[in-house]
Amino acid sequence: MVKVNENFVKLPASYLFVEIANKVNAFQQKNPEKEILRLGIGDVTRPLVKPVVDAMKQAADEMGQAETFRGYGPEAGYAFLRETIAAHDYQNLGISADEIFVSDGAKSDTGSIGDIFGLDNTVAVCDPVYPVYVDTNVMAGRAGDFTEGKGWSKIVYMPCLEENYFLPALPETVPDLIYLCFPNNPSGVSMPKSQLQMWVNYANEHGSVILYDAAYEAFVVTPGVPHSIFECEGAKTCAIEFRSFSKTAGFTGTRCAFTVIPKELKADGVSLNRLWDRRQSTKMNGVSYPVQRAAEAVYSSEGQKLVRENIAYYQNNARIILEGLKKAGFTVYGGVDSPYVWMKVPQGMTSWQFFDELLTKCAVVGTPGSGFGLHGEGFFRLTSFNTKENTEKAVQRIVEQFK
Amino acid sequence: MVKVNENFVKLPASYLFVEIANKVNAFQQKNPEKEILRLGIGDVTRPLVKPVVDAMKQAADEMGQAETFRGYGPEAGYAFLRETIAAHDYQNLGISADEIFVSDGAKSDTGSIGDIFGLDNTVAVCDPVYPVYVDTNVMAGRAGDFTEGKGWSKIVYMPCLEENYFLPALPETVPDLIYLCFPNNPSGVSMPKSQLQMWVNYANEHGSVILYDAAYEAFVVTPGVPHSIFECEGAKTCAIEFRSFSKTAGFTGTRCAFTVIPKELKADGVSLNRLWDRRQSTKMNGVSYPVQRAAEAVYSSEGQKLVRENIAYYQNNARIILEGLKKAGFTVYGGVDSPYVWMKVPQGMTSWQFFDELLTKCAVVGTPGSGFGLHGEGFFRLTSFNTKENTEKAVQRIVEQFK
Structure with missing residues (x-):
């Protein structure tokens, strides 16, 4: 039964x-x-801006001709897009194309990243928080039980209050997985690099992994606020970064995003880049080719x-x-x-x-x-x-x- | 750690x-x-055929104009596509639009359907079989341990041999989840409706769920071979069907598919349609709008x-x-x-x-x-x-x- x-x-x-x-x-x-x-x-x-629309239409035309038709693409994304992202967004941060996994959305990636981690990891989230981090951990069984007015028994909540300018304090009980989203959804505040560096140090010291949602990085204007967690020293051994074309280029209905997992990042001696590659190549077939061409066009001048x-x-x-x-x-x-x-x-x-x-x-x-x-x-x-x-x-x- | x-x-x-x-x-x-x-x-x-390319290009143009731009769509797919699928593929089978979940691929859906089932379910697969069914259950922890020459300890293998014309026998030990793919990958054989009806009866009798991969239904020509498991009586209380535009309309690089979960289908008294809806709306943001328009155009005359x-x-x-x-x-x-x-x-x-x-x-x-x-x-x-x-x-x- x-x-x-x-x-x-x-x-x-x-x-x-x-x-x-x-x-x-x-x-x-x-x-x-x-x-x-x-x-x-x-x-x-x-x-969508014109170069993006044009690129998608041109790719659609390619799909309609035998000489230029494309079937299954690489699950992690076409090299043309991964390389463009690496060159443009991570030029000085030493992230290479094979550390970038193209997907249909940051919601898919933040929602499914838990697949590669054990069920006995403890999870920390900001409070308030984007509901997907919590709900997907509930589904996986990492959240424990819910009590009204208290929350989930096994989730470590990190209060973001007026008193701390909505920037959480380092938790006293060390969590294994730490979801951070800055610039933050919902509070809209950003975290200065100096403070994010403390989180990176903390994660490296304790063997935690930071799941860093940078979906809103394109809005950063304040000097000293990082666009990427990999601007912090040591982040490559403790962080996964999620980015999206949704808010950057209006792709909420077009669907393209990417996740960065450095090759240095290991848990139990196992490469998380390799595990995610295995997860993605087993559970999806890559993003629509015309959509990947559209995303590439975001980077044209x-x-x-x-x-x-x-x-x-x-x-x-x-x-x-x-x-x-x-x-x-x-x-x-x-x-x-x-x-x-x-x-x-x-x-x-x-x-x-x-x-x-x-x-x-x-x-x-x-x-x-x-x-x-x-x-x-x-x-x-x-x-x-x-x-x-x-x-x-x-x-x-x-x-x-x-x- | x-x-x-x-x-x-x-x-x-x-x-x-x-x-x-x-x-x-x-x-x-x-x-x-x-x-x-x-x-x-x-x-x-x-x-891709011309109406499909044209539909995708027209939708791309819509996305480039403020008046027709679309942001987040419904996670389970736009009504225009769900209704078209219901009317065209399930006209006489009593499947309605809200039992159809549009996605980016049958690999994604067959790979993730396990999310809504408990980890203690036993899983049966044909042998030989499309590797995704097994690998995703290994990832979830339902497969047990692997022994060379024997396979996974907890998987129920259903041999498909020359002797049985590659159509598996009903298993003696009753599994909870039964993956069937007909017309079959890899063997290419199809299962007559009369025989599939036996599986439906078996599943209903024992409270098992059949995960029916119909990715190749468009190739069916033999009279008496079903395109859908819902042609069998009683299938709505025991089966989930996966379909794809990949082989039907050349969408392997364009990415669109759908999964059918009847509202009658329950486990532990819980609607699986509702659980999958919750899974999809929490872990993804729907399929690219131009791709859904492209899929819709497959059904034009x-x-x-x-x-x-x-x-x-x-x-x-x-x-x-x-x-x-x-x-x-x-x-x-x-x-x-x-x-x-x-x-x-x-x-x-x-x-x-x-x-x-x-x-x-x-x-x-x-x-x-x-x-x-x-x-x-x-x-x-x-x-x-x-x-x-x-x-x-x-x-x-x-x-x-x-x-």
Whole structure:
């Protein structure tokens, strides 16, 4: 008699953004005339830039001709893309093409990286945190049991609070796997290189592995904030880095990302680069060829110029939110090296109460901080991915309602 | 101190097709003048048909315009594709769009389906078998330990032999999860509906789940051979079906597939449709929008006409191999409802010896049967995915060498 994976049954049935979508849909149905402004989910809105579209179309044409048709590609990605990434993003960091694994998304990679680690490793996450790190460890059986108001029994939560400027302290009980995401989702704060270096030292000292999600690195503007964990000395023996074209080049619907595993990185004397290679070549067949050509075009000089313009557009939106809310007396964080603004909810409200108020009174959608973890309570995430016009309108509505 | 997943370490370091590629490369380097004919890996060669290319290009253009740009899509696939699949492939089988999960490949889905099942389930596979079913269960820890000449201690092997026309017998010890692939890879034989119905009855009787890989269903021509396991009565309470556009429409480099999990299918009273939905929405972000539009175009009337022509081309190649080898006195199986021909190697040779002979004397590449499992020994897989000219040439070379 077949048995299900019981860990799945422990998971709450619905995913945060599904819950939000349901509330928003219900509101829209009751108020069909209201223009809802969505600053909730972290999804881009600017179209793909022309060199990317052209590259995808040209590759589609190649696939339609016998002479240039391509079947199965290398599971870890075509050399043309891996080499371009290495040369462009890791030029001075000594990362080579065969340390880069192309995939269909950072969610896939951060969600599946656990496959190569034993089930008895302890896992540490920031609190609040991107739910995928926790949920996938629940599925694997590393999380223990859930208690309302406490969280998962085996997960080491690292509180990210106003007091520590949302940068976690080194845990006293040493975890084996440490998920870090900077610039951070949801808080939008970034971690200076000097502080990230402490984490690298800590991981090397204790034999931990840092799973570093750098999905938002393209938004970094502050001097001294690293784009890659491999800017830190010693990171190659303790870190895996996840990057994505989603926020960098608007690929949320196009799907391309990559994961960097240095060859120096070992656990139990075993190369994690080799294990991930085995995992990927057994469980997937590589990314669509036209999508890989599209990703390559992001690095062309015209591609770079245009994606930087899009990022600047979102950065300007973040500034509009930050400055507008600050001026009106709100306490806000993040939004400088990140598309996310982390707003303190007005006193006396929970973050879900504020969500409801904002939706029903302003028709503005954000994400309640408590959806990201216990210590997200009292905060609210706003994203800069809408249009400039809608962003301005949303800020104006919030300020007028809550001033 | 971080621990690796020890099950990974148990796996043989290299994958069958990597080993073959290495041998072929070494031969080509020594003999640069030889024209090698590849009938080894099961990869298509005919280009994408025009409606598919056009749909992908149009979708790429949509992604380049703000008004038509798409960000994150639904993880399980866009309704336009799920509904088209349901209407076209499952019209009379009562499968609805929300029982269809679009993905980037059947390898991803057959490789990851184990996520939703407990680790204590017993697994049965055909022998010989597509290596992914076994390797992914090794990784998860369901396979036990490996002994040379015996296989994995906890896997139930179901021998597919000349004596049973390569159709396995119902296992005496009841397994929880049963992988079946028909038309079969590697043997190329198909299973009549009456016989598949016995498996469905067996699974329902014992509470087992059949993981049915129908990647080659588009090649079925024999009356009474099912395209889908859901043609069998009762399959909705015991089966998951995997399908792919790879062999149907030449998508090996374009990447799109889907998995069908009926809502009736439960284990421990839990809906497997719901569990897979949770798995997919937590561990991936859907398939590239232009790729989903490309897949949709496969079902247009012009798309159907043209992909059927490509399949007919491969089917003709299979006939060339079958008839050519039969005429020369070889014993051959499969190749009718399948792009694969399963050839008995000349007496006194192992399948790897025959591989080496064929490579060095004929410059023809096939796949040694023993690479697919113990009971593949003595057989050899030839594929019909090369050009007609190369297929004819390869058969001629084999016949001349071994007649």
